[in-house]
Amino acid sequence: MNCNESRAAIEADADGELDTIRHLELEAHLRACPDCARLAEGARARRAALRAALPRFTAPPRVVERIRASLMAEEAPRSAPRPWVAWPSWSVVGLAASLALAALGGYAWGRSRGRGDVLLREAVSDHVRSLQAGHLMDVVSTDQHTVKPWFIGKLEFSPPVADLADAGFPLAGGRLDNLDGRNAAALVFHRRLHVINVFIWPAGGTQVGARRGRESGYNALTWSQGDLNFMAVSDIPAQELGQFVAAFRGRTQ
Amino acid sequence: MEASAPKAPQTFEELMLPHMDAAYNLARWLLRDPHDAEDALQDACLRAYRSIERFRGGDGRAWLLTIVRNVCYSRMRRGRREPAADAFDEDAHGSAHDPGEANAVEWRETKGELLRQALEQLPLEYREVIVLHEIEGLPYRDIAEAAEIPIGTVMSRLARGRRRLQTEILNLAGRVPRP
Secondary structure, eight states, rough: OHHHHHHHHHHHHHHOOOOOEEEEEEHHHHHHHHHHHHHHHHHHHHHHHHHHHHHOOOOOHHHHHHHHHHHHHOOOOOOOOOOOBBBSSSOOHHHHHHHHHHHGGGGGGGGGHHHHHHHHHHHHHHHHHHHHOOOOHHHHHHHHHHHHHHHHTSSOOOOOOOBBBTBBEEEEEEEEEETEEEEEEEEEEEEETEEEEEEEEEEEOOOOOEEEEEEEEEEEEEEETTTEEEEEEEEHHHHHHHHHHHHHHHHHO | TTTTOOOOOHHHHHGGGGGGHHHHHHHHHOOOOOHHHHHHHHHHHHHHHTTGGOOOSHHHHHHHHHHHHHHHHHHHHHHHHOOSGGGGHHHHHHHHHHOOOOOOOHHSOOHHHHHHHHHSSHHHHHHHHIIIIIITTHHHHHHHHHHHOOOOHHHHHHHHHHHHHHHHHHHTSSSSOOO
16 A cells, blocks of 8 residues: 555544455555554544544433324324234235245244244344344345355355346345344345345254244245245335245245 | 344334434534424424335434434525535635644644534534534445435545634634634
């Protein structure tokens, strides 16, 4: 890294926006260049001074209460969330898949309903967190031959990966996540501006089988293939999510 | 067990209430008045609530901050509270009295009160990125989303805003004669 590159990187580094590799390159340059090192120290001191001096105003509780009250006056409360229901019976598209899925493992859910509800909540919560924390993807690629090998060595199983762009669900990438107390692969697909997370984890003898769930406005579908469990979570309509799952299964089985 | 399971946001309130402080803080710094900021926050929450179906499920904070920002801007336009912000000529101003980069010692010796005043006087477009980045701790990407500008613009506004802040501090401290 030369001084020009270093000057450009110093601000971004003080802002915490440099990736590890460029951060290390910058550090190496700063050790060798007193002028740039002085600038970097200035940038860090400025950031510390601003952080220390500038107050973060917090919303007065009475204002939050006022807002809460005005929202409640705005509209009747929305309906209570529905629990898991066996899926799917809502579309011709899903019919064949539904028969196949029912044959596969639909019965398994009955004896583990309570656990399934917890699982659903956990997956929806993972989905929401992945959107909020800016940690949607560890590997960003629309190429299944890039995404699939990325998981090798990071998981004790090999998740099936397929790009479904031709079905209207382009692959966007993947990341490591955690579900049901196990490491899980999370594949990320797009549907227009929406995000679909597909969680994949080893069943370990406890197949989740075919279930359809709804939680906090998100739809979820589970199924099992071999000794792997799958759950697709998204805010797209249940019917579209069914089409997605049918396409995914068609491509990975 | 059930109670201790991680709970996903369920309603508008659960989605948006965690971001009330961030929303209020932005409104407070943009409008520079606590009562205006409270009204703007309430206005923004109602708008957010009515248009929740347009929320595309991403980061609720950036979405709410965008609305807060729009509400604040239209309030300022109505009240003409921020007249000279856009008239500021960066190049003319910067080149004539460029103080150069402040060093670490100068930053450490700057009084907090002076910094607050300097930020309050900063033109709006710089003030908002500095508030979102330095106080709220938002990464460039989220600022770009909230302020509806490209990431490159976030970076250049931050750089210019800091430079301008430094000039303002020197002016307030009387260390550099005003032009």
